């Protein structure tokens with residue numbers, strides 16, 4: 001797989017990774033189809049709202065401490081910014097950084113700009129971002145509107161760099177280009193790899209990049225025990241730190257859906273090896289993740305000692321939780337690789353997984369190495385299970401929950417409100433580091449137990465709730481609109 005940094009636009013996930021957003025069947029079948037090149041995307045003839053890649057670009061770039069983001073589009077495309085500002089403020093607090101608002105400007109394209117062009121507005125917005133925030137770099141992100149009118153965003157960014165004296169990076173992420181919003185992560189990293197990261201003069205053999213979102217800092221302690229230092233990327237880093245990520249001894253990622261492009265790009269263009277493993281969730285995943293890291297940094301013995309002592313430490317509590325959770329029914333809805341990680345956790349507790357749905361599926365990751373295939377890891381370690389792929393279509397989740405009535409619904413991003421209305425205990429996992437490693441397994445077990453032990457609240461809500469869906473709707477095939485003519 002080649003990451004082409006000469007081109008300003010990232011290659012879409014659909015093309016690069018064969019990503020799809022529509023599938024219904026089982027995990028083994030999907031893995032087999034993905035590996036044999038037979039995986040096909042199924043369209044929906046009915047669709048509710050979903051997310052877009054312009055949104056996911058901001059999910060990374062607006063959290064860089066000393067950068068600014070100029071979004072070239074209508075004000076409506078900035079609808080996620082109040083929420084991101086809140087996440088950014090609380091995330092900075094969690095990481096013990098000074099709390100402040102995001103450095104973000106939207107160019108507010110109007111109907112008039114759609115006719116006469118928005119280049120002047122963009123130039124002024126870049127100058128205003130420099131004046132207002134004094135950033136070390138500015139990322140200019142595109143939207144459907146700026147792409148439709150064909151403003152020369154790359155040309156403007158390159159020409160204004162000389163005037164304001166800092167890197168101005170065009171990031172092409174207009175929502176309509178890709179059905180897979182995770183393409184936005186790739187677009188953000190493409191911009192960073194293209195214009196921010198510098199080749200390392202000297203490597204730092206104890207420094208490990210961790211591609212992550214905004215979770216709590218748990219890696220400093222975990223990896224510190226084997227003499228390694230942690231470099232979190234991209235949220236809450238500084239531009240000077242991003243310039244130096246090439247110095248690290250290895251790149252880890254908490255989720256290959258998030259970090260596949262950045263990790264592969266750092267390996268291919270800057271010689272930083274990517275740790276090729278399923279993510280560190282569940283005992284099997286964490287063992288494999290740590291061992292692969294140990295091989296790269298030549299700390300196999302330290303890693304084995306850490307694995308032994310951690311497993312011994314959690315064993316009594318793990319067994320106790322397992323006794324209580326074994327056989328409980330569960331349904332999972334989450335982002336792709338993160339969903340696979342939650343599956344490994346519930347399977348290790350012997351829970352009865354009635355099914356899982358992820359928001360898209362990549363046939364492979366950028367490193368093109370089977371060891372990173374987290375769904376295959378689940379099937380190999382825990383057996384087959386019902387599986388579907390939907391781009392956060394609430395009606396499919398509601399239909400599944402209504403029919404399956406699991407003891408618990410675990411999600412990231414979608415559906416707790418519907419589970420509650422159906423009287424099903426649920427939680428939405430906001431901190432993706434909560435389930436990492438051996439301690440994460442215990443954290444999850446305790447949260448699941450706590451959630452299913454107190455169902456009265458949701459049962460009462462359900463009793464007093466009238467769903468907007470009719471019986472006819474709820475009783476039809478969940479996938480009636482997938483791949484058919486209906």
Ligand code: SF4
Nearest residue numbers: 052054077143144175
């Ligand atoms: S899909 Fe297009 S118009 Fe909608 S928010 Fe995303 S970039 Fe803006």
